[in-house]
Amino acid sequence: MAKSKWEYVKGFEQEETLLPSCWVVIRLDGHSFTRFAKDHEFEKPNDIQALALMDYAAQHVMKEFGDIRMAFGESDEMSFILNKASTLYGRRKSKLISLIVSCFTAHYVNSWSSFFPNKQLQHLPIFDGRAVCYPSERTLRDYLCWRQADTHINNQYNTCFWSLVHSGMTGAEAQDTLKHTQADFKNELLFSKFGINYAKLDPRLRKGSIIIRQPKRKAEGEQLEDLGKPMQLDAANHVPSTMPANLKGLEVLHEDIIQEHFWVSRPEMLR
Numbered sequence: 001m002a003k004s005k006w007e008y009v010k011g012f013e014q015e016e017t018l019l020p021s022c023w024v025v026i027r028l029d030g031h032s033f034t035r036f037a038k039d040h041e042f043e044k045p046n047d048i049q050a051l052a053l054m055d056y057a058a059q060h061v062m063k064e065f066g067d068i069r070m071a072f073g074e075s076d077e078m079s080f081i082l083n084k085a086s087t088l089y090g091r092r093k094s095k096l097i098s099l100i101v102s103c104f105t106a107h108y109v110n111s112w113s114s115f116f117p118n119k120q121l122q123h124l125p126i127f128d129g130r131a132v133c134y135p136s137e138r139t140l141r142d143y144l145c146w147r148q149a150d151t152h153i154n155n156q157y158n159t160c161f162w163s164l165v166h167s168g169m170t171g172a173e174a175q176d177t178l179k180h181t182q183a184d185f186k187n188e189l190l191f192s193k194f195g196i197n198y199a200k201l202d203p204r205l206r207k208g209s210i211i212i213r214q215p216k217r218k219a220e221g222e223q224l225e226d227l228g229k230p231m232q233l234d235a236a237n238h239v240p241s242t243m244p245a246n247l248k249g250l251e252v253l254h255e256d257i258i259q260e261h262f263w264v265s266r267p268e269m270l271r
Contacts, residue, residue, distance in 0.1 A: 018091040022133035023084045023140040026100045030076030031126040037076075039122045044165075045158035046205050053115040054078060055209045057107040059250045062211060064103055070269065072144055072257075074151040074208035076127075078104065081140065093131050101129040137270045145258045151208040156198060159205075160186045163194045203254035210253040215268055 018024055030036065042050050051073075058078050062068045067086040072079045080100055082088065089095040105127050112121055134140040157178060164174035178186070190196040198206075255262055263269060 016093040018093050018096070018131060019133045019135075020091065021084055022135050023137075024082040024086065024091070024096070025079050025132050025134065025140070025143060026082065026096060026129055027077065027079040027132070028101050028104060028127045028129040031128050033076040033125070036123070036125055040116070040119055045155070045162040048202075048204070049115045051075075051204060051209070053108060053111060055211060055252050056111055056115070057104050058209075058211055059247050059252070060107040061100055061103050062213070062250060063247060065100065070213075071211040072147055072208060073211070074147065075154065077147075079144075079147060081144075097129040097131050101127050140270070141257075141263070148208055148257055152206055155201075155205050156183060156186050159196070159198065159201070160189055163190065163196065167194070207254050207256060210255060210257060210262075212251055212253065212266070212269070214249050214251045215266070 037047070037050070054073050054076070058071045058073055058080070061080060062071060065080075065082075065088065067082050067088045068080045069083050070081050072081075082096070089099070105125065108125055108127075109121070112119075132143075134143055160178055161171075161174045164177060165171060169177070181189075187198050190198050257263075
């Protein structure tokens with residue numbers, strides 16, 4: 001860069017570097033997404049296509065940034081986990097947040113028409129982001145448990161709320177009915193009044209989306225490598241059936257990450 005007498009202003013810039021040897025979570029959230037969902041007539045309590053679009057945009061982010069080990073998404077939120085040994089962009093906080101959030105937003109907007117061919121964007125979506133360091137595999141797993149538990153709690157409430165509203169209640173009446181109620185009450189309400197077995201609902205809605213890089217196990221004792229298999233979305237969800245070849249090796253799961261099985265069956269995830 002050319003030198004000039006004004007270059008001294010660079011001294012006012014401050015750069016925060018994320019702690020070394022820690023897992024980094026970049027979590028983005030939709031800004032004013034209640035209004036965004038209303039303006040675009042998302043189905044309630046859940047719009048499968050909108051959730052699939054979030055997953056799709058997240059896969060593009062993971063393809064762009066190879067240091068992202070996995071991602072977890074629910075509703076209008078997506079968490080990206082960077083390898084604890086990552087030195088991507090010198091672990092500069094503002095750089096990582098701005099690039100990941102802008103990459104996600106760009107692909108969300110660019111892919112909108114593929115998921116909503118009959119809906120035009122009324123206004124552009126906005127996402128904010130934050131970065132948090134977790135010093136151990138245990139604290140990282142606890143973070144993911146927290147987000148998956150939040151997915152379940154929110155979905156159970158929203159399923160009850162919108163079932164009551166669709167049955168004729170006002171929003172205020174539905175809120176009053178559910179006020180201070182526990183999970184057992186909500187499950188019984190759904191089953192007895194609406195014939196909904198909550199445990200049988202789509203796992204995507206109850207557990208969120210986990211996006212991982214597909215491993216290929218070679219001979220025993222050897223390392224893992226990508227399968228190179230194109231990821232496909234469920235055609236029943238009315239989303240594009242053909243995924244671009246550049247998303248090969250990524251897989252969207254809707255599994256329990258609170259229990260040990262997920263991690264025991266994928267020991268490479270937290271290495």
